[in-house]
Amino acid sequence: MGWQALLEAPVEHVLPWIGGRKVHARGRSFVIAGQLPQEHGWCRFAPAGGRRVRFVASAEPDPAFGDDGPVRRGYLVGDRLIPDEARVDPDPALLVKQTLPVHLVEPGLERFCRAAVIADPDGELLFLRRDFPLGPEPQVLAAYLDRRASLDQIPAVTPALDLAFRWLSWQRDLAERRRQELERLREQEERQRQALRDAGSGLRRRALAARDFEAAARAALMLSGAELLDAHPAYGGNDMTVQYRFRERRLECVVDKHTLRVTDAGICLRDERTGECGDTYFTLESLPVVVGQAMDERALVVFRHVAADGNHYYDGEDVADD
Numbered sequence: 470m471g472w473q474a475l476l477e478a479p480v481e482h483v484l485p486w487i488g489g490r491k492v493h494a495r496g497r498s499f500v501i502a503g504q505l506p507q508e509h510g511w512c513r514f515a516p517a518g519g520r521r522v523r524f525v526a527s528a529e530p531d532p533a534f535g536d537d538g539p540v541r542r543g544y545l546v547g548d549r550l551i552p553d554e555a556r557v558d559p560d561p562a563l564l565v566k567q568t569l570p571v572h573l574v575e576p577g578l579e580r581f582c583r584a585a586v587i588a589d590p591d592g593e594l595l596f597l598r599r600d601f602p603l604g605p606e607p608q609v610l611a612a613y614l615d616r617r618a619s620l621d622q623i624p625a626v627t628p629a630l631d632l633a634f635r636w637l638s639w640q641r642d643l644a645e646r647r648r649q650e651l652e653r654l655r656e657q658e659e660r661q662r663q664a665l666r667d668a669g670s671g672l673r674r675r676a677l678a679a680r681d682f683e684a685a686a687r688a689a690l691m692l693s694g695a696e697l698l699d700a701h702p703a704y705g706g707n708d709m710t711v712q713y714r715f716r717e718r719r720l721e722c723v724v725d726k727h728t729l730r731v732t733d734a735g736i737c738l739r740d741e742r743t744g745e746c747g748d749t750y751f752t753l754e755s756l757p758v759v760v761g762q763a764m765d766e767r768a769l770v771v772f773r774h775v776a777a778d779g780n781h782y783y784d785g786e787d788v789a790d791d
Contacts, residue, residue, distance in 0.1 A: 504523075540587055543555070551641075581634070584599060585599075690713050695713045
């Protein structure tokens with residue numbers, strides 16, 4: 470190959486790409502022609518004429534990138550930077566406002582890692598490299614692992630490092646609360662599935678009612694999309710008062726605890742032609758369907774009104790019990 474060919478050989482650029490058709494390098498900007506990279510990262514681009522470049526392949530970061538630009542330093546928490554000039558505000562709701570998003574953060578960084586970043590012409594921060602620790606980082610990490618509430622006993626902790634400690638501790642607390650809530654929901658769903666297995670048929674639900682009335686009532690109501698809120702004995706020997714939620718309304722009825730047959734629907738089920746009351750025609754499985762039909766026809770008349778606190782009353786008259 471002659472010297473002329475060497476002069477004509479295209480010079481590829483290793484540049485960070487974080488979306489869009491533009492990439493930047495040392496004060497110059499290029500437009501990407503053709504195919505874009507599949508994901509954010511460092512890439513090799515070949516000249517495509519003028520200020521255009523063409524994506525070639527993924528690449529390792531260029532260690533010299535950004536050497537001629539202003540560098541900011543601070544602590545990384547995930548993909549956000551707490552800059553050295555940050556000041557501590559103890560309000561957790563304001564933590565995110567004291568951090569800056571950083572692109573292309575090196576994976577596998579330890580907690581309380583210091584980093585150097587640079588801003589591209591669009592103002593986006595790009596991770597350059599790890600920065601030298603200031604000294605107390607190992608003690609702060611130990612305090613984090615020991616779940617200490619503060620860093621008051623550790624000397625030379627900067628506000629940025631203190632803020633990083635608060636941020637990571639807050640994130641861990643949030644994650645633990647989410648795990649606990651997910652576990653609670655998982656256990657609740659398992660109980661519901663077990664109740665459905667135990668009460669897969671009308672006969673099984675009634676057998677279950679003899680052992681666990683609430684489980685049987687919950688399974689019966691779930692068939693029509695209603696939710697059991699409460700169940701307790703009513704006056705009348707075998708009767709149980711059942712409060713349930715259906716279509717965002719809190720309702721109440723009374724059922725036989727052995728058969729789940731309705732003895733007081735809590736709504737008007739009187740035949741206007743015959744005057745016959747149809748409460749006992751229904752069971753806890755079928756009653757919400759009738760309620761839904763009355764709602765759709767705008768003909769629902771509720772006798773047993775239930776307040777948000779669970780207290781109930783008839784036609785506006787307070788009642789002490791069932």
